[in-house]
Amino acid sequence: MSIESSEKIHKKELKRFHYKVRPIERGYNDRTLYINLSNNEILSKPVTDQMKKLFIGGRGFDLWLLWNAIGEKTKWDDPENEICIACGPLGGNPLYPGSGKSIVVAISPLTQSVMDSNVGGYFGPYLKFAGWDALEIQGKAEDDAVIFIDGDEGVVTIESVERFPDNTHLLGEFLGKYYCEGNLKTISTVTAGLGAENTLMGCLNFSFYDTVRKTFRYKQAGRGGTGTVFRDKNIKAIVVKFSNITTDINNPADLDRAKKVGREYIKEIKELDPKQNEIYRVGTSYIVTIMNEFDLLPVKNFKFGNHPEAENLGKEVYRKKFHKGYDGCWIGCPLACAHTVKNFTLETGPYKGESVWVDGPEYETIAGCGSNLGIFDPDFLIELNFYCDTYALDTISFGTALAFVMECYELGLIDKKATGGLDLHFENKKAALEIIHQMAKGEGFGAIVGQGIKRMKDIFKKEYGSDTGTMQDIGMESKGLEFSEYITKESLAQQGGYGLALKGPQHDEAWLIFLDMVHNLMPTFEQKAESLFWFPMWRTWFGLNGLCKIIWNDVIPEDNSETPEPAKIMKHVQWYAEYFSAVTGEDAEPDDLIKMSERVYNFQRVFNLRQGFGKRKHDDIPYRAMGPVTIEEYKSRKDRYDKQLKELGILDPEGKSTEEKIKALRKYRESQYEKLKDAVYKRRSWTPNGIPTIEKVKELGIDFPEVIELISKHQ
Numbered sequence: 065m066s067i068e069s070s071e072k073i074h075k076k077e078l079k080r081f082h083y084k085v086r087p088i089e090r091g092y093n094d095r096t097l098y099i100n101l102s103n104n105e106i107l108s109k110p111v112t113d114q115m116k117k118l119f120i121g122g123r124g125f126d127l128w129l130l131w132n133a134i135g136e137k138t139k140w141d142d143p144e145n146e147i148c149i150a151c152g153p154l155g156g157n158p159l160y161p162g163s164g165k166s167i168v169v170a171i172s173p174l175t176q177s178v179m180d181s182n183v184g185g186y187f188g189p190y191l192k193f194a195g196w197d198a199l200e201i202q203g204k205a206e207d208d209a210v211i212f213i214d215g216d217e218g219v220v221t222i223e224s225v226e227r228f229p230d231n232t233h234l235l236g237e238f239l240g241k242y243y244c245e246g247n248l249k250t251i252s253t254v255t256a257g258l259g260a261e262n263t264l265m266g267c268l269n270f271s272f273y274d275t276v277r278k279t280f281r282y283k284q285a286g287r288g289g290t291g292t293v294f295r296d297k298n299i300k301a302i303v304v305k306f307s308n309i310t311t312d313i314n315n316p317a318d319l320d321r322a323k324k325v326g327r328e329y330i331k332e333i334k335e336l337d338p339k340q341n342e343i344y345r346v347g348t349s350y351i352v353t354i355m356n357e358f359d360l361l362p363v364k365n366f367k368f369g370n371h372p373e374a375e376n377l378g379k380e381v382y383r384k385k386f387h388k389g390y391d392g393c394w395i396g397c398p399l400a401c402a403h404t405v406k407n408f409t410l411e412t413g414p415y416k417g418e419s420v421w422v423d424g425p426e427y428e429t430i431a432g433c434g435s436n437l438g439i440f441d442p443d444f445l446i447e448l449n450f451y452c453d454t455y456a457l458d459t460i461s462f463g464t465a466l467a468f469v470m471e472c473y474e475l476g477l478i479d480k481k482a483t484g485g486l487d488l489h490f491e492n493k494k495a496a497l498e499i500i501h502q503m504a505k506g507e508g509f510g511a512i513v514g515q516g517i518k519r520m521k522d523i524f525k526k527e528y529g530s531d532t533g534t535m536q537d538i539g540m541e542s543k544g545l546e547f548s549e550y551i552t553k554e555s556l557a558q559q560g561g562y563g564l565a566l567k568g569p570q571h572d573e574a575w576l577i578f579l580d581m582v583h584n585l586m587p588t589f590e591q592k593a594e595s596l597f598w599f600p601m602w603r604t605w606f607g608l609n610g611l612c613k614i615i616w617n618d619v620i621p622e623d624n625s626e627t628p629e630p631a632k633i634m635k636h637v638q639w640y641a642e643y644f645s646a647v648t649g650e651d652a653e654p655d656d657l658i659k660m661s662e663r664v665y666n667f668q669r670v671f672n673l674r675q676g677f678g679k680r681k682h683d684d685i686p687y688r689a690m691g692p693v694t695i696e697e698y699k700s701r702k703d704r705y706d707k708q709l710k711e712l713g714i715l716d717p718e719g720k721s722t723e724e725k726i727k728a729l730r731k732y733r734e735s736q737y738e739k740l741k742d743a744v745y746k747r748r749s750w751t752p753n754g755i756p757t758i759e760k761v762k763e764l765g766i767d768f769p770e771v772i773e774l775i776s777k778h779q
């Protein structure tokens with residue numbers, strides 16, 4: 065819909081709230097914004113010093129707000145569930161690389177537990193500049209609602225709207241023009257689309273206006289169905305407006321110190337990225353080739369780790385397809401990984417024949433919706449990426465769920481009766497696109513796929529008598545969340561990186577495959593457990609502060625390999641500590657940063673426990689993540705597996721059937737995984753059932769009476 069036809073839309077103001085926009089102090093506004101859509105209440109809540117000390121900001125603030133807002137029985141679609149969005153004290157400074165992140169937290173429709181999802185775009189910084197350290201939305205609107213936060217005027221409104229466009233590429237453009245008062249750059253929006261409305265894997269699109277391409281572009285808070293919660297609350301959009309960005313807007317305690325470390329970091333990235341991964345040109349597509357080379361690229365539902373056609377999805381192909389120009393998802397990001405395809409003509413769906421900009425694809429989309437479906441067509445991926453984004457579907461959950469379905473279909477666990485006549489063999493591009501359009505409409509077999517793997521296993525069992533054991537082994541979900549796109553069979557540490565991740569199997573907590581499998585740097589359980597302590601804590605820290613993780617380890621200092629712990633890239637960690645100290649005025653060393661995360665991390669584990677999860681059994685993963693499930697899979701890497709059986713003294717493979725060898729290997733690998741859990745829980749000071757000890761929560765200062773009462777029942 066164009067702005068010219070906006071007279072057709074209808075908008076009614078339900079509530080108006082005035083506030084004073086005041087200067088940010090050392091990265092904080094010291095207040096959060098609460099909105100209840102059931103009764104149109106809008107409140108400003110204070111941020112206390114204790115809240116800053118214990119939870120820092122970003123994901124920490126989101127978790128604290130949600131914890132206080134809901135009860136142990138709250139379900140994802142209860143009105144009391146919230147969507148919390150926050151940037152962080154360090155977010156928003158254009159002079160420090162990767163400062164534009166927001167974190168979204170809610171109870172997830174896929175996992176029924178606490179979900180956190182990070183995202184770029186301008187919304188988080190603008191929300192903060194508009195005066196709010198976090199936004200907390202509770203309740204459900206009666207009709208479609210827009211929340212408009214005008215950070216120029218100091219006004220928040222809730223508006224009931226009709227006939228606004230449904231899908232993001234139209235809605236975002238429309239909202240920008242509608243609310244901007246002439247300067248599109250001043251607007252950022254959060255929107256979803258029909259896919260979020262009609263599935264459980266809806267994502268949220270956060271916009272930024274690209275002044276060179278003259279179009280709005282989008283980054284996704286992909287994981288766990290937060291877009292579905294958003295539409296369940298009848299939120300059509302959140303719009304924030306802010307005009308007056310300056311480089312000292314965070315008002316750091318020591319501006320010169322903050323500028324100095326920012327300059328140094330930016331200089332290094334600009335110098336080294338062109339020599340290393342060229343992310344500024346090819347984005348994360350560079351990862352495809354590397355994963356393929358090391359047998360880590362998911363192919364056909366994680367059965368295999370490489371494919372001769374993988375280069376069709378590699379960086380040289382996308383180098384040509386990406387439009388040249390600056391692609392930072394926040395002002396000044398020197399890595400600028402957020403690439404776009406210009407004038408892509410769509411071949412299917414409601415926008416068939418239209419020429420559009422497409423944001424991406426990034427590695428996870430390429431691997432999840434490409435190689436993992438057995439499809440190696442770069443243009444197919446661009447089309448699918450476009451529709452996932454505009455419908456607001458998480459490309460990771462979509463790809464992994466469809467890969468599961470395709471394998472079920474090939475194994476005869478479901479047939480055309482189940483799929484509504486669709487031939488869902490791997491490699492079928494047409495069928496994959498048809499599924500995505502069905503998901504957006506909530507129709508046909510797409511509506512089932514949109515429920516996610518966990519529910520599909522139940523549905524297939526109930527409706528078609530499909531074998532539960534096989535589905536359990538090949539259904540790549542844990543805690544109800546679909547796996548992100550790496551093969552973990554040969555890395556026990558990364559199996560833990562996925563299985564022990566708080567929200568479910570997403571690589572943003574720990575990515576240890578190379579250190580473990582390729583470099584063999586953690587041969588003992590204790591060493592693996594140490595890595596599964598430090599890396600998840602460190603990676604959590606970015607989400608507390610509004611910063612982007614890619615910056616830390618996708619460009620490596622030239623002398624890094626000569627440092628005592630090259631995997632940690634301590635030169636960068638030291639810069640982050642320096643920057644934190646400069647902005648907040650609180651002197652911090654690298655160990656202090658880890659402690660900040662450890663508090664929030666343990667709190668989130670306790671939060672999961674309160675919602676009925678967060679125990680040892682919830683950290684289980686399907687056997688496909690540990691080893692070969694099928695004969696075909698074993699035979700494809702027979703030499704490797706036979707050698708291991710022999711060298712580890714598990715079984716002499718000579719003269720044994722493949723079934724016998726699979727069984728023996730499985731017994732061994734499953735027992736290794738349980739031993740890993742023991743070691744990690746011990747390192748984290750958790751009980752053997754995976755629950756933080758009373759001593760630990762006391763040491764961390766999160767020993768609130770309700771926390772102690774809760775964990776006391778489980779010690």
Ligand code: SF4
Binds near residue numbers: 400402614
């Ligand atoms: S590295 Fe990429 S995702 Fe991170 S802030 Fe820069 S452009 Fe955004």
